Amino acid sequence: xxxxxxxxxxxxxxxxxxxxxxxxxxxxxxxxxxxxxxxxxxxxxxxxxxxxxxxxxxxxxxxxxxxxxxxxxxxxxxxxxxxxxxxxxxxxxxxxxxxxxxxxxxxxxxxxxxxxxxxxxxxxxxxxxxxxxxxxxxxxxxxxxxxxxxxxxxxxxxxxxxxxxxxxxxxxxxxxxxxxxxxxxxxxxxxxxxxxxxxxxxxxxxxxxxxxxxxxxxxxxxxxxxxxxx
Amino acid sequence: xxxxxxxxxxxxxxxxxxxxxxxxxxxxxxxxxxxxxxxxxxxxxxxxxxxxxxxxxxxxxxxxxxxxxxxxxxxxxxxxxxxxxxxxxxxxxxxxxxxxxxxxxxxxxxxxxxxxxxxxxxxxxxxxxxxxxxxxxxxxxxxxxxxxxxxxxxxxxxxxxxxxxxxxxxxxxxxxxxxxxxxxxxxxxxxxxxxxxxxxxxxxxxxxxxxxxxxxxxxxxxxxxxxxxxxxxxxxxxxxxxxxxxxxxxxxxxxxxxxxxxxxxxxxxxxxxxxxxxxxxxxxxxxxxxxxxxxxxxxxxxxxxxxxxxxxxxxxxxxxxxxxxxxxxxxxxxxxxxxxxxxxxxxxxxxxxxxxxxxxxxxxxxxxxxxxxxxxxxxxxxxxxxxxxxxxxxxxxxxxxxxxxxxxxxxxxxxxxxxxxxxxxxxxxxxxxxxxxxxxxxxxxxxxxxxxxxxxxxxx
Numbered sequence: 001x002x003x004x005x006x007x008x009x010x011x012x013x014x015x016x017x018x019x020x021x022x023x024x025x026x027x028x029x030x031x032x033x034x035x036x037x038x039x040x041x042x043x044x045x046x047x048x049x050x051x052x053x054x055x056x057x058x059x060x061x062x063x064x065x066x067x068x069x070x071x072x073x074x075x076x077x078x079x080x081x082x083x084x085x086x087x088x089x090x091x092x093x094x095x096x097x098x099x100x101x102x103x104x105x106x107x108x109x110x111x112x113x114x115x116x117x118x119x120x121x122x123x124x125x126x127x128x129x130x131x132x133x134x135x136x137x138x139x140x141x142x143x144x145x146x147x148x149x150x151x152x153x154x155x156x157x158x159x160x161x162x163x164x165x166x167x168x169x170x171x172x173x174x175x176x177x178x179x180x181x182x183x184x185x186x187x188x189x190x191x192x193x194x195x196x197x198x199x200x201x202x203x204x205x206x207x208x209x210x211x212x213x214x215x216x217x218x219x220x221x222x223x224x225x226x227x228x229x230x
Numbered sequence: 231x232x233x234x235x236x237x238x239x240x241x242x243x244x245x246x247x248x249x250x251x252x253x254x255x256x257x258x259x260x261x262x263x264x265x266x267x268x269x270x271x272x273x274x275x276x277x278x279x280x281x282x283x284x285x286x287x288x289x290x291x292x293x294x295x296x297x298x299x300x301x302x303x304x305x306x307x308x309x310x311x312x313x314x315x316x317x318x319x320x321x322x323x324x325x326x327x328x329x330x331x332x333x334x335x336x337x338x339x340x341x342x343x344x345x346x347x348x349x350x351x352x353x354x355x356x357x358x359x360x361x362x363x364x365x366x367x368x369x370x371x372x373x374x375x376x377x378x379x380x381x382x383x384x385x386x387x388x389x390x391x392x393x394x395x396x397x398x399x400x401x402x403x404x405x406x407x408x409x410x411x412x413x414x415x416x417x418x419x420x421x422x423x424x425x426x427x428x429x430x431x432x433x434x435x436x437x438x439x440x441x442x443x444x445x446x447x448x449x450x451x452x453x454x455x456x457x458x459x460x461x462x463x464x465x466x467x468x469x470x471x472x473x474x475x476x477x478x479x480x481x482x483x484x485x486x487x488x489x490x491x492x493x494x495x496x497x498x499x500x501x502x503x504x505x506x507x508x509x510x511x512x513x514x515x516x517x518x519x520x521x522x523x524x525x526x527x528x529x530x531x532x533x534x535x536x537x538x539x540x541x542x543x544x545x546x547x548x549x550x551x552x553x554x555x556x557x558x559x560x561x562x563x564x565x566x567x568x569x570x571x572x573x574x575x576x577x578x579x580x581x582x583x584x585x586x587x588x589x590x591x592x593x594x595x596x597x598x599x600x601x602x603x604x605x606x607x608x609x610x611x612x613x614x615x616x617x618x619x620x621x622x623x624x625x626x627x628x629x630x631x632x633x634x635x636x637x638x639x640x641x642x643x644x645x646x647x648x649x650x651x652x653x654x655x656x657x658x659x660x661x662x663x664x665x666x667x668x669x670x671x672x673x674x675x676x677x678x679x680x681x682x683x684x685x686x687x688x689x690x
Binding site: 131 | 239243247249250253257265269273280288338339343378385389
């Protein structure tokens with residue numbers, strides 16, 4: 001009787017040990033199954049995005065938070081730009097050049113030009129902690145009267161970098177030549193400093209005549225100019 | 231059930247319960263924290279991806295091409311979270327019925343179990359850039375599940391180790407705790423069987439050691455008490471034997487003379503002599519019975535002490551001893567002081583008369599007995615002494631003098647009419663007064679018996 005009682009107690013303790021192992025296991029598994037069966041629904045509210053200003057864009061560009069991927073051979077446009085693309089481009093150059101003669105020159109260049117490359121790249125950046133998309137457009141155009149390379153942001157239409165080469169310029173005097181180069185450089189400075197409100201140390205501009213040919217009446221020259229954010 | 235087994239069972243179950251409860255809640259909290267953490271993170275990443283996708287799609291204002299979708303996925307995918315397995319953007323043409331059934335702008339999340347993976351999927355139908363899309367993300371919960379499985383494995387191992395270690399330790403502890411109790415039990419069994427000398431030797435300062443001390447003290451007390459009872463019983467047996475013997479002597483004389491009177495025709499003087507002997511022996515029996523009665527009375531009563539003048543006591547004692555002094559031809563000097571003591575007057579007188587009677591019997595004619603008092607050195611008690619110059623008592627008899635029926639010289643005592651209860655009565659009277667009898671004796675020089683009484687100091 002005593003032995004049976006002792007065996008019973010030992011069996012009870014063994015059962016308690018097994019229960020201490022099995023019951024928590026069952027409870028954990030049950031909790032996991034319950035969680036797996038549960039579905040979750042969350043309301044999504046798309047946030048209204050802030051308008052990106054020229055200055056914010058320039059700031060992002062200068063801080064290297066946004067960058068452009070240069071176009072590849074796939075971006076070649078043998079048939080030129082579409083009308084909507086041209087219109088967009090004209091509005092960008094009009095705002096940049098601010099001089100009718102230059103704007104006209106650019107339009108003629110694009111209408112006459114043979115070689116064109118049009119590249120776009122998009123990226124998401126955080127502006128004031130909101131996701132904002134940027135789309136950079138890079139257009140390279142080359143014609144008989146010169147070439148142009150311009151990089152701008154599609155939504156703000158801010159020009160981030162550009163360069164021009166005008167090859168059919170003629171001047172009566174060297175002074176006029178110098179004055180012309182000076183005025184061109186000032187145009188770019190004015191664009192970045194006034195329109196985009198960027199400090200001087202964050203942009204560059206240049207205007208130079210690397211090739212100057214003296215004719216009977218005056219000079220013929222090639223103007224190389226450009227500017228952009230550093 | 232044995233106490234050790236009870237203790238083992240209760241402590242083992244308590245340890246098991248605390249280990250399993252503690253482990254259970256710890257792992258449940260870790261499991262919940264892991265699951266909730268990843269679920270929360272996946273919520274946030276799904277909504278962030280949707281937000282970014284909406285911003286991206288807004289830029290184009292037309293249905294995204296496959297290249298643009300790939301670009302969008304590249305841009306919105308949370309690269310920091312390795313658990314995001316897949317991101318898909320479905321345009322309205324690619325959406326299935328289940329995607330169309332989704333509520334617009336509600337991110338629906340659910341688990342999917344595959345053979346070896348547990349995945350959570352989120353699907354959100356939204357309008358972006360004027361087009362309808364379904365953004366679908368998949369997060370892997372397998373790692374968390376594996377982590378939880380590993381924790382559960384550790385729990386099982388911990389509980390088993392705890393059970394084994396606790397079991398062994400508790401078994402040893404229960405044996406250690408109950409071993410002293412077993413020893414005590416053996417000692418108690420020994421005491422029950424009459425081995426009062428058994429002692430439990432248990433070291434330490436805990437309660438069991440204190441209990442062992444108590445049991446040992448109890449054993450000593452029982453041993454002592456049993457000894458006392460035995461001695462008491464022996465005394466009583468001796469008393470009964472002595473009493474029977476004391477009764478037998480006069481009864482034999484009475485029976486003998488009565489038989490002689492009834493058997494023989496005795497003449498005048500012989501007949502009177504026989505009747506006189508019967509009378510004397512009957513009187514002895516009467517005296518014996520009266521003294522025996524006194525002895526029992528003194529054993530069961532208390533003294534009624536009162537202020538008693540020793541001078542007055544001396545006066546009455548002189549008067550009472552006058553007859554005995556003349557009878558034994560012994561001069562008696564009573565020289566009690568002027569002190570006042572606290573004593574029962576009747577009992578004190580009985581005590582002094584008894585002691586004086588013994589002194590008379592022990593003295594030779596023309597000698598002197600002296601009854602006197604002296605103040606003790608502490609001045610709180612008065613010592614009263616009865617002194618004779620008789621034959622004296624041998625030293626070895628002194629401790630037994632106050633035992634009932636104890637006689638130094640049995641033949642002479644009976645001759646002098648003693649019953650053997652006189653000094654036993656005196657001892658009882660002294661005990662009632664909170665004192666005892668002190669004997670000093672020298673052979674052929676005499677004996678001095680003394681006792682003390684509390685002195686009453688007269689207040690000013």
